[in-house]
Amino acid sequence: MSWKVRVDRTRCMGSGMCAAIAPDALTLDGAHARPVAEETAPDENVLDAADVCPAQAITVRADGEVVGPRPD
Template sequence: MRIRIDKDSCVGAGMCALTAPNVFTQDDDGFSEVLEGREDGAGDPLAREAARACPVRAITVADD
C-alpha cells in the first residue's frame, strides 16, 4: 500500500488524523502529512477509511 497526499488540494480539515492517528498527522500549518515511516500505511485498515473521510479527496491510497 502506498499513501499520497495532494498538498495543493488539502484544506487541513484533519479528518485523516482523526480517523487514522497512527498514519496521519498535521503539520505546523494544519495541513495533512503521513507520519514518518508510515508512507506504506503498514497495512493499517484505517488508512483507507481516512482517505474516504477526506472532504476534498486529497488522499490517495494505492496498492503496490
C-alpha cells in the same frame, strides 16, 4: 505488503479528519495533512481516512494500484 499514502497538498484543506481517524498513518503539519511515514501497514482506518477526506486529497496505493479512496 505495505501501502503508500499520498496527500495532495494543493487539495488538502487541513480539516484534520484523516489524522483523527488514522493517527498512526496521517498527521497535520501546519495547515495540511501528511503521511507519518513513506509506507504504512494495510489498515482499514487508512482507507476510512481517504474516504472521508472532504477535499479528496488522499490516495492509498498497494503495489502501484489505487486501493483508496474506495469507490461509492
